[in-house]
Amino acid sequence: MDTLFVNGSVFNGLRYQPGWSVVVRDGRILSAGPGNDLGGPNAEVVDLQGGLLVPGFVDAHIHPVQGGLERARCDLSPVSGREATLATVSQYAETHPDREWILGGGWHQPDYLGGAPTAADLDLVTGNRPAFLVNADHHGAWVNSRALALAGIDARTPDPADGRIERAPDGTPTGTLHEGAMDLVGRIVPPTTHEEQVAALLGAQAYLHSMGITGWQDAILGDYANLSDSTPAYVELARSGRLTARVNGALWWRRDQGAEQLPSLVDRREALREFPRLRAGSVKIMQDGVAENFTAGMLDPYYDGCGCRTANAGLSFVDPLALREHVTALDAADFQVHVHAIGDRAVREALDAFEAARSANGESDQRHHIAHLQVVHPDDIGRFAALGVAVNMQALWAVYEPQMNELTIPFLGPERTGWQYPFGDLARSGARLACGSDWPVSSPDPLAAVQVAVNRQTGDGEYEAFLPEQALDLATALAAYTSGSAWVNHADQTGRIAPGMLADLAVLDRDPFAQPVEEIGLTTVVATFVEGECVFGA
Secondary structure, three states: OOEEEEOOEEEOOOOEEOOEEEEEEOOEEEEEEEOOOOOOOOOEEEEOOOOEEEEOEEEEEEOHHHHHHHHHOEEOOOOOOHHHHHHHHHHHHHHOOOOOOEEEEEEOHHHOHHHOOOHHHHHHHHOOOOEEEEEOOOOEEEEOHHHHHHHOOOOOOOOOOOEEEEEOOOOOEEEEEEEHHHHHHHOOOOOOOHHHHHHHHHHHHHHHHOOOEEEEEEEEEOOEOOEOOOHHHHHHHHHHOOOOOEEEEEEEOOOOOOHHHHHHHHHHHHOOOOOOOEEEEEEEEEOOOOHHHOOOOOOOOOEOOOOOEOOOOOOOOOOHHHHHHHHHHHHHOOOEEEEEEOOHHHHHHHHHHHHHHHHHHOOOOOOOEEEEOOEOOHHHOOHHHHHOOEEEEOHHHOOOOHHHHHHOHHHHOHHHHOOEOOHHHHHHOOOOEEEOOOOOOOOOOHHHHHHHHHHOOOOOOOOOOOOHHHOOOHHHHHHHHHHHHHHHOOOOOOOOOOOOOEOOEEEEOOOHHHOOHHHHHHOOEEEEEEOOEEEEOO
């Protein structure tokens, strides 16, 4: 039976088409165009009621299992302020007396002096049970005294090479662990069971469908922090027919290993070939940390709170010369490489690696991309298009807000502050844009991200626009979240509304092209379809 979408407009993945209708047959777009309302006999009619039909959103960088687990555990992401956060932890502890550990996360660094909460605070509400709570960006963990004791962490414990323990002046750990230091406690946290991961993935999938998302790139498939590899959960859903999203998994590149892990990555990729909606064609390399804890890799050192240069320029988790070798080998093995790079040095190291791969192997269709791109040196803007490296934006971060205002700008200084999230310059340079959320680091709502990409501020008007010259127009932002991210995922039969394409679609309650751009974020998703089948809404 045909499905006919009428009485609205269409964004086809590239441009706005007012007044178009769309016909879907057998899971694919049969026709799309103005006045096209000729479905077959007994066609099901979807009345857009003046809204907008768009390709299903594709999230190019997301962690669904982590997000699903966080929602099911002690979820601190909706809470702001020290007192409210502690009250939430206390309530969770009281209502889950059977839990051996208090696990969860989502706390916000600006709520605490220096972005570092203390074990002493957490001790007040957790009793004698150990607690391990990751922060909103998942680059740090808040632990209590019981967890520190169980892990044997004290003043004599050295910082790991890829992380840092927050300490009192006498060296005593105070309760916040950054980057690789999280593993000092994470390795003794009871492992998440397969059943918990399956439930988390199912919950996350339903949540993401409710936001119009029909596909994504899982940014880490592998053991990371205190979470074991979620690939078996995906496989169970794929085998049982419950995986309704299209997923490209980015296999985790372990930074405690080198080239010797490549054969196992190839084997893991091949093991997923049988599933039509699940593949693992990408490898994720985390090249640096985050600016808020001074682990993002910078070309020049950070400032201190008084405006003086420090000696700390952040971390490169993978040696830059080794990175070139690894990326070249991965490219030759037909892997896409997905690099986390926040600082301008890390971005340059990633681009240098992609340039080395192209020089050694020639041009390819791997569709390599760099995610986050918080600080990009102006000299590197043009290299993305020249090297065919896609820009994987987390647009929701490009705003003034407490974390930016208090924990980032003072330590970057004025010049580098002006180099942050240069999406407009990258688009004008001809770079290909994709978009992702990094959920549960931030909201997975694509329309909230588009609101910021276009306005460089959220819809609440609390702060002025952040570097407004880097704003995108609405069509460019929507294209990044649809056809751009589908391209990055090699999901070439999705991301656009055109005859023959798979009918992965989302219905919006209004037409943002017909509304003030300041109101884009008010738009909601009414229904979501995968291959013409409704997976959310009526």
